[in-house]
Every structure is written in C-alpha cells, then in structure tokens.
Amino acid sequence: MRESTVPVVDIAPFLSGDGAAKAAVTQAVDEACRRIGFLIVAGHGVPRPVVDDCLAATWAFFDLDDAEKRRWISPKGDFRRGYLPVGGNALAYTLDRESPPDLIEAFTFGRFDLPETSYYTAHRETWFEPNIWPTRPPGFRDRLCTYYRAMEHLAETLMRIFALALDMPEAFFADKIDRHITAMRLNHYAEASRPPLAGQLRAGAHTDYGSLTILLATEAAGGLQVRGSDGTWCDVAPVPGTFIVNLGDLMAQWTNDRWVSTLHRVVNPPADRRAGSRRASIAFFHQPNYDALIECLPTCRSPEEPPRYAPTTSGAHLLAKTAKETGTAADGSRGSR
DSSP states (O other), X not given: OBOOOOOEEEOHHHHHSOHHHHHHHHHHHHHHHHHTSEEEEEOOOOOHHXXXXXXXXXXXXXXXXXXXXXXXXXXXXOSSSEEEOTTSOOGGGGGTOOOOOOSOEEEEEOXXXXXXXXXXXXXXXXXXXXXXXXXXXXXXXXXXXHHHHHHHXXXXXXHHHHHHHTTSOTTTTHHHHTTOOOXXXXXXXXXXXXXXXXXXXXXXEEOOOSSEEEEEEOOXXXXXXXXXXXXXXXXXXOOTTOEEXXXXXXXXXXXXXXXXXXXXXXXXXXXXXXXXXOEEEEEEEEOOOTTOEEOOOGGGOOSSXXXXXXXXXXXXXXXXXXXXXXXXXXXXXXXXX
C-alpha cells in the first residue's frame, strides 16, 4: 500500500484571484485529471455549518432501527430514490465482475422544487422522479437540500475550472448542466461485526458514471482507495475542510481520454480494527442534462488523436451504466447474479 497520490488543489485563487491565479488553478486541475482523475479540493467556500448539519442528519438517519429505515424503500424496487438496505447492490457488476453484495446501506435523492414545465414533467418518472422523504429524523430533508444546493454551486464552479483547463470558454458547460439530473447519496458502512465473504468489500471496485463526483467522507478504518496507473491501490484519507472530487466515465469520454476516470473502492477494516470502524460518506454524483450531447471536445482531438467514442447523450450514458449496478438491464429486466 502506498500513501495517497491524490493532490490537494486550493481553488480559492480561482474564485478571487486575477488571470494568473486562475491559470495556476486550472493547470493544477488539468494535471490531476490527466494523471489520476482525483483531486482534493480546498478553498471551496462551502460553509462549515452546512457540511456539519448534513453529516449530522446522515448519522441520525442511519441510527434509526431497521424497520423504520425500510419504510423508505422505493415501492418501485429500484435504488434511485429512498433507502437501500445492506446487500442491495454490488458495484463490481458495473465492470461485469461477479461479486458478493457490497457492505453498505444508502439513501438517495435527486432534484427537488422543480418548475412545472414540460422539460421536467414529461420525464418525471425517469430523470426527475419524485423523492422519498423520511419523516424522521427531524429536519432531515431541509439539511440535505441545503447541502445539495451548496454542491450544485460547487459543481458549477468546478465545471468552469474544467472548461478552462480543457482550453474551452469558461462558460462552455453552462448550458449543458443547467437542468442536470444529479443524484446525491448518503452512504453508511456499519462497524464490522463479522468477517466479510470472500471478495466482499464495503464498495466494490468501480468507476463513477457522470461528469464528476463530490465526496465528503468521515475518517475510519476501512476507507476509500484509488488504483494508480501502476495498478497499486493507495488510501485516500479525508482532509478536514475539503472535498474529494473525482471524474466519471462521461468526462473521460467527453475529453477523449485526455482525462481519466479511475478505478476506486471502499475496503474493509483490518480484523484488528473493526471496533470503531463505522464510516459515512455523502456523494454528489453530478450528471449533466439528460439530453446534453456528449461528443469529443474539439480541443481533445486531432488528426493523430481522432475521437474514440461515438456521440451519445448524458441520459443514454447513465442508463447503460446504472443497468449493471443491480444486475438489471436497461429495459428493467433482471440479469443473473
């Protein structure tokens, strides 16, 4: 095991600095996205109380008894909204690998307070599915929504930085993410009470799907690992006051693999460190508008480097990815597990 090679990038100079300061930030981001597809973002401006309140709500929800949490499982039986019990999915399936279920429980919600326009209402049961809001703990919805709004703003800032880092106009991505289909997921990894099954992890090795993921994680044994270009796994320890940001497959495709979507996982705590290994994380899976065209950026192709992927849309790309996560085909049918 190596120490983390994920760089810390302070984006505060981008927000308040001159052209040279902005250029330095975009260069650092470009280097991280080319090399490992992960960075630790400092200087983001998200108020600490917003983070603390959301994390407190996360702990409080997962402290509820099992019967109460199961009240909030989606009646549709999918994982896109509401509560997901332990054993509900296996992320290794997204890479077509057989794996026992992941040792994780989760709660997922998406966009809220949407205008009653045809763009949203026509796709209410697909991209803008109604959320499931538990009645307990008190203030749960308000705290999560406040945090979600803060992540929306941070994602917009990061996409501005991304555009400049890719030699595109700063506002290039603006009209591709203004009606985004982002989901946010609370993850809970309970303190291990028994040894895992063979090959079973807290979250199996996978890549993320969309443009970027903003992750808040707590410190505990059995955490996030990223696989380096040499195939070695390294720990990514949370840094207080920062977020872990990684690219998804869609961004790698958009950039013609100039930037990389990197394999990562959440490992089990060592046998002698199971006590106190409870861990939580909050993932904001930023996904562009469902109808945003994803095709090779002009600055990422050349006669020597022609486009590697056929054009697609954000929604079509996401459907193909999520179908594998639960062993379900895009048409809703079950695959073998």
